[in-house]
Amino acid sequence: MAQCEARLGQVCGIPSATQAAWSALAAVLAVDGPAPCEEGDPAAWWPAHGDDPDDVALAVRCCADCPARVECLAFALAADERDGIWGGLDRAQRLALARPMAA
Known part of the structure; x- marks a missing residue:
């Protein structure tokens, strides 16, 4: 399976770090079951600009x-x-977190 995923990543141009992170996420979910975002309203995890801040906070x-x-x-x-x-x-928080990593 890992060999197949690696080949697919090469064909699709998916960086190996992204593939590894996806595999780690999938492994945790396989053991611990579905995440809240998989069971709830999908729109809650994909807020649009101007969405209610309370809805974002709930997610x-x-x-x-x-x-x-x-x-x-x-x-x-x-x-x-x-x-x-x-x-x-959210996006702004991830960008702020990633900024020091890139420096």
Whole structure:
């Protein structure tokens, strides 16, 4: 399976760090079951500009107890996810977190 994923990444141009982060996230979810974002309203994790800040805060709070929170955030950073709530952080928070890493 890992060999197949690596080959797919090469064909699709997916960086190995992104593939590794996705595999780690998938492994946690396979053991610990679905994350809150997989069971709830998907729109809650993909807020549009101008969405109610309380709705965004609710999604962030749901992430707090998720067993895959760290792996989710690591994937979002590796994949440079621009949208959505990942690992309990919104886009602006992820950009702020990634900035010192890039320096």
